[in-house]
Amino acid sequence: MLVRLMYASRAAKPLDPEELTHILRYARSANPKVGVTGVLCSTGDLFIQVLEGGRAAVNRLYNRIAADARHTEVTLLAYEEIAERRFAGWAMGQVNLARLNPALLMKYSETATLDPYAISGKAAMALFDELVATASVVCQG
Numbered sequence: 001m002l003v004r005l006m007y008a009s010r011a012a013k014p015l016d017p018e019e020l021t022h023i024l025r026y027a028r029s030a031n032p033k034v035g036v037t038g039v040l041c042s043t044g045d046l047f048i049q050v051l052e053g054g055r056a057a058v059n060r061l062y063n064r065i066a067a068d069a070r071h072t073e074v075t076l077l078a079y080e081e082i083a084e085r086r087f088a089g090w091a092m093g094q095v096n097l098a099r100l101n102p103a104l105l106m107k108y109s110e111t112a113t114l115d116p117y118a119i120s121g122k123a124a125m126a127l128f129d130e131l132v133a134t135a136s137v138v139c140q141g
Contacts (some may be wrong), residue, residue: 006077007065009074020042053085
């Protein structure tokens with residue numbers, strides 16, 4: 001059984017670009033071994049991530065993330081059983097926020113600021129779908 005999970009969190013302390021690169025590199029190496037795919041969006045101290053895979057593997061990974069001292073305010077935005085993956089070819093894609101159009105944010109929220117705590121999980125997933133459709137996801141391997 002496949003599931004899709006979306007969560008938001010804040011970094012307990014600011015991450016430098018090298019730390020984020022290390023996290024992505026680790027995810028791209030470890031996730032395929034447990035059948036997990038997904039996309040990460042990060043802006044300084046804010047993370048939004050979609051994880052897809054088997055229920056047990058996704059749940060274990062989410063629980064590990066929620067317990068990780070590097071994260072605060074870990075909030076489950078959406079969780080659903082799925083028939084197929086949206087991000088099947090990506091061990092961990094990364095949203096290119098430099099290509100993020102403020103008008104796209106306004107479509108799903110009250111302001112042009114990326115704040116997953118202020119929108120529904122359904123709206124956050126729709127935003128991710130548009131980011132993928134507009135080629136705003138990089139480092140797909």
